[in-house]
Amino acid sequence: MFSGGENINSEQVLAGAAGPSPTQEFDEGMAFFRGRIMPLAEAQVSVATHALHYGTGCFEGIRAYWNEERQNLYLLKAAEHYERFQDSCRMIRITCPYTVEELVETTRALLNAGGFRCDVYIRPVAFKASRVIKLTLRELRDDLAVYAVPLGNYIDVGGLRAMVSAWARVSDNAIPARSKLTGSYVNMALASDDAHEKGYDEAILLGSDGHVSEGAGSNLFIARRGTLITPPVTADILEGITRSIVMDLAKENGIPVEERLIDRTELYVADEVFLTGTGAQIAPVTEIDGRTVGSGRRGPLVEHLQEMFFRAVRGDDPAHQDWVMAAYD
Numbered sequence: 001m002f003s004g005g006e007n008i009n010s011e012q013v014l015a016g017a018a019g020p021s022p023t024q025e026f027d028e029g030m031a032f033f034r035g036r037i038m039p040l041a042e043a044q045v046s047v048a049t050h051a052l053h054y055g056t057g058c059f060e061g062i063r064a065y066w067n068e069e070r071q072n073l074y075l076l077k078a079a080e081h082y083e084r085f086q087d088s089c090r091m092i093r094i095t096c097p098y099t100v101e102e103l104v105e106t107t108r109a110l111l112n113a114g115g116f117r118c119d120v121y122i123r124p125v126a127f128k129a130s131r132v133i134k135l136t137l138r139e140l141r142d143d144l145a146v147y148a149v150p151l152g153n154y155i156d157v158g159g160l161r162a163m164v165s166a167w168a169r170v171s172d173n174a175i176p177a178r179s180k181l182t183g184s185y186v187n188m189a190l191a192s193d194d195a196h197e198k199g200y201d202e203a204i205l206l207g208s209d210g211h212v213s214e215g216a217g218s219n220l221f222i223a224r225r226g227t228l229i230t231p232p233v234t235a236d237i238l239e240g241i242t243r244s245i246v247m248d249l250a251k252e253n254g255i256p257v258e259e260r261l262i263d264r265t266e267l268y269v270a271d272e273v274f275l276t277g278t279g280a281q282i283a284p285v286t287e288i289d290g291r292t293v294g295s296g297r298r299g300p301l302v303e304h305l306q307e308m309f310f311r312a313v314r315g316d317d318p319a320h321q322d323w324v325m326a327a328y329d
């Protein structure tokens with residue numbers, strides 16, 4: 001059994017998820033692999049695996065939030081993640097042998113087998129498994145795994161210093177950004193390392209047309225004069241599930257939302273900027289390229305969105321019970 005969930009007070013709610021950081025190597029966790037649930041350490045592949053060499057795979061990232069009061073783990077938007085997973089599989093010519101419902105049920109079984117009592121990250125991955133050299137996506141054997149490990153915040157949710165990266169986001173005609181294809185994440189790793197090495201917390205990537213695309217593993221929003229603005233799905237972004245949660249929460253609360261191209265310099269004059277994602281959750285950016293964003297502190301809009309978000313994801317918002325699914329019966 002994995003534990004780590006204490007009673008969560010409102011300060012901790014704003015602190016995001018509780019648990020190990022994403023830089024820690026996992027030494028515990030459970031995997032579903034080749035039709036069986038097993039300890040993560042036992043789910044192994046060959047060094048000749050096609051996907052290991054050419055990035056010919058796709059993945060998802062799903063969170064499950066522990067609710068100490070209810071003694072249950074809540075999967076957030078699991079069906080939506082598996083729908084996107086199936087789209088990514090189609091993009092990379094992988095035949096997913098399971099329906100969305102089967103994948104959700106498998107995930108619940110995996111969490112039950114692990115008996116997690118803490119916030120958890122679930123990573124489905126499908127890949128070209130053949131030990132073959134040829135550069136192709138066709139006539140190769142596919143494999144699929146899902147693993148679950150304890151995970152806290154991926155990035156700080158209090159206030160980040162970001163830089164606009166010199167690395168451009170891959171364009172749709174190079175590698176489709178709307179799918180979570182394993183190989184394309186080198187793009188994010190290059191931008192992210194560059195930002196860290198220059199002393200920043202996060203990278204913001206521009207698309208090849210020079211407009212703002214997204215963060216390194218997160219979608220981006222700005223607030224200007226009370227309106228939330230986010231790049232459209234045609235701006236080489238991943239069509240983020242947290243992005244649509246934020247857009248729904250904003251609309252329900254009468255906050256206008258626009259999907260339109262964002263210029264780099266709008267980042268400098270925005271009242272607020274924040275990143276969204278399963279890993280990132282909702283993370284305010286308080287400085288970009290050495291310029292203070294808004295007041296230089298977490299702004300009121302993002303604070304309000306974070307409060308609503310962290311309540312809903314732990315299953316505590318009666319209006320959004322359909323966003324979550326209890327993992328334990």
Ligand SMILES: Cc1ncc(COP(=O)(O)O)c(C=O)c1O
Pocket residue numbers: 061188214215216217218219237238239240241242243276277278279
């Ligand atoms: C490149 C990229 N953009 C955006 C996101 C945010 O998407 P979601 O909210 O569905 O996790 C992610 C994270 O999964 C990502 O990898």
